[in-house]
Amino acid sequence: MISAVVMSEPHAPLELRSFARPELEPGAILLRTLGSEVCGTDGHLWKGQLAGVPYPIIPGHVSVGRISALGPGEAPRDVDGVPLRVGQTVTFLDVYGTCGRCWYCTVGHATTRCPERKVYGVTLSASDGLLGGWAEYIHLKPGVHVIPLPDELDWRAFLSGGCGMPTALHAVTLGEIAFGDTVVVQGAGPVGLCAAVLAQLRGAGRVIVVGGPEARLAAATRFGADTVIDIGSTTPEERIAAVREATAGRGADVTIEATGVPSAVPEGMRLTRDAGRYVIVGQYTDAGETTFNPHLDLNQKHLDIRGCWGSDVGHVYRAVQVMARYGRIFPWTDLITREYGLAEAQAALEDVAAQRVVKALIVPRQT
Ligand SMILES: [Zn+2]
Ligand SMILES: [Zn+2]
Incomplete structure (x- = not known):
């Protein structure tokens, strides 16, 4: 079984729940979570301040993991068009399902306003599976935009900025x-x-x-x-x-x-x-x-x-490149104040809300 943190409804204490290993459809990816950020948005989710959230949810929208399994058939490709492999360390755009056909996607060129967009850890329900980062594994649906981390960018360094x-x-x-x-x-x-x-x-x-x-x-x-x-x-x-x-x-x-x-x-x-x-x-x-x-x-x-509301895949892609290149100048991981296990997620949420930490990470720490 796979453990995940579930926010069942606003203001309710976070719970650890067990999930079955998902059946991967063609084009899907199972990610073994290395870490996931905690940010202000998670506090807003817990206080019920975001509209249209399908509680219960698994929080965690910006995450890094190692590819544990791929769905049957042809391997999904990363943003550069390169086929993905088991064992790669990757992040992904939390926004999923942007349609590419609506007025905002095609005429307005403002994909963050696409009405079809769903967000991992925010507007995808735990009833539909491992669709948030505060979990031992994350189920990336076909079509999720995946960005491998270059060797010189440690996963903690990437998450220190989070979203x-x-x-x-x-x-x-x-x-x-x-x-x-x-x-x-x-x-x-x-x-x-x-x-x-x-x-x-x-x-x-x-x-x-x-x-x-x-x-x-x-x-x-x-x-x-x-x-x-x-x-x-x-x-x-x-x-x-x-x-x-x-x-x-x-x-x-x-x-x-x-x-x-x-x-x-x-x-x-x-x-x-x-x-x-x-x-x-x-x-x-x-x-x-x-x-x-x-x-x-x-x-x-x-x-x-x-x-300026939200980001698209280009912003995450460029963030990865910039953080990889300028890690020589900026000590990114200094921004991380503390790491929390899945069972400590409630404390992480409260520390972020009280601004006791600069950046908090959820690290499932599996063996
Ligand atoms: Zn659209
Ligand atoms: Zn965030």
Whole structure:
């Protein structure tokens, strides 16, 4: 039997349940889980803050595993088109079932808005099998986008960014940072920290991270942020003044919001210079409303605001390449505060919700 963590409904304690080894259909893959991330989304799932979740679910959307078995017939191929083999270490895009035929997929070129999309660990039910990462094995359905990890990228290093790395890569790409730009990142969770790193790789002249708590700001500094501003000991006015002071009175060229707090948005508009760019990626779930002044904060300001929700396979593929190449500079695994076994998943969830950890991993630790 195969053990997996099951979230039966919001607010209910997580349980360990046993599953039968799945029958693999042609094109399917059975992955022996090496590790899976714990992130803010898992906390939102547990609090019932995401719509359309088919509880019970097995949480865990970004995972790495070793291919244990392939379905009958021709081997499925990776994103590069190369046939996959038993024993390979791979990750996969958590989004499955994007149709390729709807308006958003074909005309809008915004696959994250495809109504058919399902997400491992989020919108796939445990009643349908091992479709989440907090389990000894994961059943990859035919058509799941699989990306092998290069030899130089350790699986823990890849998971240390979790979904934060592809999400930040998407946001930073939309930010179109120019060489020498001053970039402000609001939020020092995994998305914010990854955005601070990627901004450097895009040639930012200065990276300022606004967030907390202390341990996360220390990580931002270790990963190359030039300045950190603790939200715990400053007011929004003081933060705006500090950023203006650092930019000859203008404000940031590009600001990336990665907080999840609605009031951070008008603040971010004011942290950004006139005719600058503001990318909002942290409002992934509905945390409520906020107000801003449309004349001062947007229109007269010529502010370019871009929303960024979710990632597609290109973002994960590029995240793998970037993390493999720049592991020589950035000590990715330093972001991992703690690893938890399957039986400790509840503690992992609570530690992430309380921001006691930078990154938490679920590691099934099978023999
Ligand atoms: Zn579609
Ligand atoms: Zn995540």
